[in-house]
Amino acid sequence: MPALPSTPRLPASVSLGDGGYAFAHDPALPVGPEPVAWLPELSPGTLLLDEAPRGFEHVSLDPSQLGTIIADRADDEGREVIVVDDSGELHIRLRSENAAQRPMILLPADLASFDLRLAVASRFMRRLGGQTIGLLPQALRLTMQRKRRLVELLHAFDVHDLGGGPRDVADLILHSAQARLPSVEWKDSHARRAANRLIHDSIALVNRGYLKLLRGG
Structure with missing residues (x-):
């Protein structure tokens, strides 16, 4: 079984001027417990709010009444509040100062x-x-089974990216004992097929x- 390198290979920085492309999340920013703010045009789970015209009846928005606020930040595009309930995270993008009042x-x-934006x-x-209703429709919810699958895929990508193969x-x-089978048995094993599928799907996920x-x- 090939040994894995002790340290990961870090990708070189890519600039837009060198033929790169804009990411949904800035890859230069560190990953931490703070939830990711996705580009609204890529995420139907981001609710876009602006100030309503005068004359309309309105209800002021207090995000804390919707669920637990896990992030509240402002940038050049406005303010984003992330509220979580049992259905998941709702991202609320307030595009003007008075969007919460009106x-x-x-x-x-698009x-x-x-359809998803309308459902949200x-x-x-x-x-x-x-x-009493969940903030997110079923299609946008991550079940525990899907979360476990995503964790597996990310781990599989890390192993592959560090030079590991299907056995690894x-x-x-x-955690399959079939990984230690001799080459002949390993070639036709269920674990090899499952590992190859994980690697294939993990690359597609990251790309x-x-x-x-x-x-x-």
Whole structure:
């Protein structure tokens, strides 16, 4: 079994001027417990609010009434509040100073995500009206089974990225005794097929496949 390198290989920085592309999350920022703020155009789970025109009846928004606030930050695009309940995280993007006092929901005419955005907006309004309902529709919720699968995929990618092969993934991720079979038996083993599938799916996930999760895929 090949030994894994002791330290990971860090990718070189890529600038937009050198032919790179914009990431959904800035890869130069450290990963920590702070929840990620996704680009609203990529995430139907981000509710866009602006100030409603004068003359409309309105209900002031207090995000703490929707659930537990786990992040509240401002940038050049406005303010983003992340609220969590049993259904998951709702990202609320307030695009103007008075959006919380006179909220108006923005629904971009994006055919690929319109139904999900409408479902999120509908649940938001029903919660404002006092109904007990999850903030996120079922398609945007991460079940424990899906979370475990994602953790496996990320671990498998790390092993692969450090030079490991299917045997290493079968041993370290799947904890399969078949990883120690002789070559002939290993070639036709279930663990080898499962490990190869994990590696294949993990590469697809890291190479922008994770964006499908934001869209309920």
